[in-house]
Amino acid sequence: MWRNEVHFRCVLDIVKIDSARGRTTVEEPITGTAAGVPFTVLPPSAEVSGPAPVVVAWHMIDAPRSDAAFAAALPLAGVPAWRVYLGMPLCGARMVDGSMDALVERALRDAMLAYVDPIAAQAALEFPAALAELRERFGFDTSRMAVVGGSLGGAVALTILTTREIPVRAAALINPAVRARSVIGVVEGMLEQPYPWNDEADQAADRLDFVARSGEISARETQVPLLLVSGEDDFPSFRADAGDLAAALRGRYTRPDDVHLTRVPDLAHPLAEDPGIEPAPQLPIAKVVDDAVTEWLVRHLA
DSSP, rough: OOHHHHHHHHHHHHHHHHHTTTOOOOOOOOEEEEEEEEEEOOOSSSSOSSSEEEEEEEOOSSSSHHHHHHHOOOTTTTTSEEEEEEEESSSGGBBTTTTTTHHHHHHOOOOOOOOHHHHHHHHHHHHHHHHHHHHHHOOTTTTEEEEEEEEEHHHHHHHHHHOOOOOEEEEEESSSSBHHHHHHHHHHHTTSOOOOOOOHHHHHHHHHHHHTHHHHHHTTTSSOOEEEEEESSSSSSHHHHHHHHHHHHHOOSSSSEEEEEEETTOOOSSSTTTOOSSSSOOHHHHHHHHHHHHHHHHHHOO
């Protein structure tokens, strides 16, 4: 990873020059912040004529739990596009005192109102400004954009689809948090105590129930081809929610085959080994997911 600011600026100059010439040749990861959001960017791995499409991805809170680690676990090298991995709040470069303790404390204090809802909402709200700044820096084509999300990052990608304000050409979700109540159920199991639901928490959970909001996703001017990757060893509620969302969208889409659910044997919830903060070699099971998402995006992003 590049940490030296002078080197970083030189790389950006090279990228801009090559983009002006109608091609991109830099292939190493680029890190930094855009509108306050940490990012890892992987330029197209092959020469591209003209501005290339872009894939924007949000990582898991489970491993890989940073933008850099998610880029290593799911590099999508076969997609002829810029791949932009955005850091979730309080993760990676935004960890407090170099650890995930602040995020864990929020989950313990109030899993719905201090953890799931504000983290997903902040990531979605800060996305447009970060995207605009990154587009200015790298020159990718946001009219041909895909979104990708893992676990709670999947809820962020789904929020982008429901708001319908930003054009999206394709989407892929890996073990996504489709219903916030299922996330809370997992937390309840870990803490071995029930969550104290109230009206405010119920309203937040309703906002993050994307099966109930599937009509908003299908009502986009152009319906977005959506791949759901669900691990056969993921949490049972997450697997059920992925199936429910696929069925709901297929029932609403003009072309039902634009929604596809693939079950991956031996895939549990994470895509990397703990601690999952720093980049690590891609696991074989993550390669299976990477191949499935790559094939989907190549088919629908062109």
